[in-house]
Amino acid sequence: MRDPLGRLFPNMPRAYRVVLDWVVTIAGAVLIVLALKAWIVNPYRIPSSSMEPTLHCAKPAEGCEASFSDRVLACRVCLDFASPHRGQIIVFETPPLALVKCGAGGTFVKRLIGLPGETVKEDNKGNIWIEPPRTDSFYKLSEPYIQPGRRLADATHFGHSWQVPPGEYFFMGDNRAQSCDSREWGPVPRKNLIGTVFFLYWPPQRIGFR
Numbered sequence: 161m162r163d164p165l166g167r168l169f170p171n172m173p174r175a176y177r178v179v180l181d182w183v184v185t186i187a188g189a190v191l192i193v194l195a196l197k198a199w200i201v202n203p204y205r206i207p208s209s210s211m212e213p214t215l216h217c218a219k220p221a222e223g224c225e226a227s228f229s230d231r232v233l234a235c236r237v238c239l240d241f242a243s244p245h246r247g248q249i250i251v252f253e254t255p256p257l258a259l260v261k262c263g264a265g266g267t268f269v270k271r272l273i274g275l276p277g278e279t280v281k282e283d284n285k286g287n288i289w290i291e292p293p294r295t296d297s298f299y300k301l302s303e304p305y306i307q308p309g310r311r312l313a314d315a316t317h318f319g320h321s322w323q324v325p326p327g328e329y330f331f332m333g334d335n336r337a338q339s340c341d342s343r344e345w346g347p348v349p350r351k352n353l354i355g356t357v358f359f360l361y362w363p364p365q366r367i368g369f370r
Contacts, residue, residue, distance in 0.1 A: 201233050201234065201235055201236065201237075201355075202233070202234050202236055202251070202354070202355060203231060203232070203233055203234075203361070204231065204232050204233075204234055204251055204267070204269060204357075205229050205230075205231050206229050206230045206231070206232065206269060207221075207229065208221065208223075208224075208338070209221065209222060209223030209224050209225070209335055209338045210268075210269075210270065210333030210334075210335055210338050210339035210340070210341070211249070211269060211270070211271070211333050211334050211335060211339075212224070212225050212334065212335040212338065213225060213307070213334075213335075214249070214271075214305055214334045214370075215230045215232065215249070215269065215334075215357075215360070215370075216228070216229065216230045216366070217229045217230070222338070223335065223338040226363075227363075228362070228363045230360055230362065230363070230366060231360070231361055231362035232269070232357045232359065232360050232361070232370065233357070233358060233359040233360075233361060234250075234251040234354060234355030234356060234357050234358070235355050235356050235358050236354060236355040237355075238355065238356050238358070239353055239354075239355060239356065244272055244275075244329060244353060244356070245272070245275075246272055246273065246274075246275060246301075247271065247272065248271070248272045248356050248357075249269060249270070249271050249272075249356070249357040249370060250269070250270065250271075250272050250329075250331070250353055250354075250355070250356050250357065251267060251268070251269050251353075251354040251355050251356075251357060252267070252268060252270070252329075252331070252348050252352050252353045252354055253266065253267060253268075253348075253352040253354065254266060254267075254268050254345065254348070254352070255345055255346060255348060255349070255352070257344075257345040257346060258340070258344075258345040260345075261340060261344040261345045262340035262344065262345065264340075267354070268331070268341075269357065270331035270332060270333050270339070270341055270342075271305070271331065271332055271333065271334060272329055272330075272331055273288060273301070273330050273331060273332045273342070274290065274322070274324040274329065274330025274342070274347070275324065275329065275330075276293075276324055276325065276326045276327055276328055276329065277292075277293035277294075277324060277325075277326055278290055278291060278292055278293060278324045278330070279291040279298075279321055279322070279323050279324070280321065280322045280324065280330050281298060281320070281321040281322075282317045282318060282319070282320055282321075282343070283318065283319070284318045284319055285311065285312065285318075286306075286310075286311030286312055286314065286315075286318065286336060287300055287301070287303075287311065288300070288301040288303065288332075289301065305334050306334055306336070310334070310335055310336055310337065311336060313336065313337035314336040314337035317343045320343065322342065322343065322346075322347075324347050325347060327349060327350050328347035328348060328349050328350065329347055329348050329350065329353065330342045330347045330348075331347075331348060357370055358370060
């Protein structure tokens with residue numbers, strides 16, 4: 161008996177061993193996939209227009225610009241080895257206030273704008289300014305991913321500023337007028353961060369690293 165099941169169950173008929181071998185193989189594959197999703201990489205579909213045009217959602221949903229929603233991979237384990245940094249697109253669980261302010265909560269995908277201890281300010285042209293901890297001066301954040309028209313489309317938060325507490329992070333969508341984000345429901349605790357978006361795998365014409 162060369163196969164492992166044959167050695168373990170020498171008296172089992174070969175047909176039964178073949179079936180059992182398939183069951184073990186499939187169960188092992190499922191466990192590997194579940195382990196990958198739980199600890200390493202998880203797939204997500206973009207459901208809304210808050211990150212347009214960086215990440216597309218599908219028409220006819222409001223503000224969506226594509227026929228298919230982008231599907232991305234988020235690296236869960238990456239956050240175990242390095243702190244999040246500004247500009248990353250991150251998957252996270254929203255604070256409870258998001259359900260009140262946005263009418264929806266749960267898992268969101270946004271861009272990291274403000275780091276712990278910083279003050280974030282939006283000026284009257286939609287530009288974002290950052291004041292680092294223990295300083296008394298702001299610098300203008302470079303955001304090449306924001307189209308000028310999208311900045312000016314949302315005047316709701318012009319002139320507002322937000323303080324990011326220690327251990328928390330401030331998120332905004334690239335499509336500012338269509339994004340219900342930390343400007344509405346506040347910063348996100350570190351424990352709520354799930355993973356960093358690093359690859360877009362669907363649709364085929366948009367495949368690539370992000």
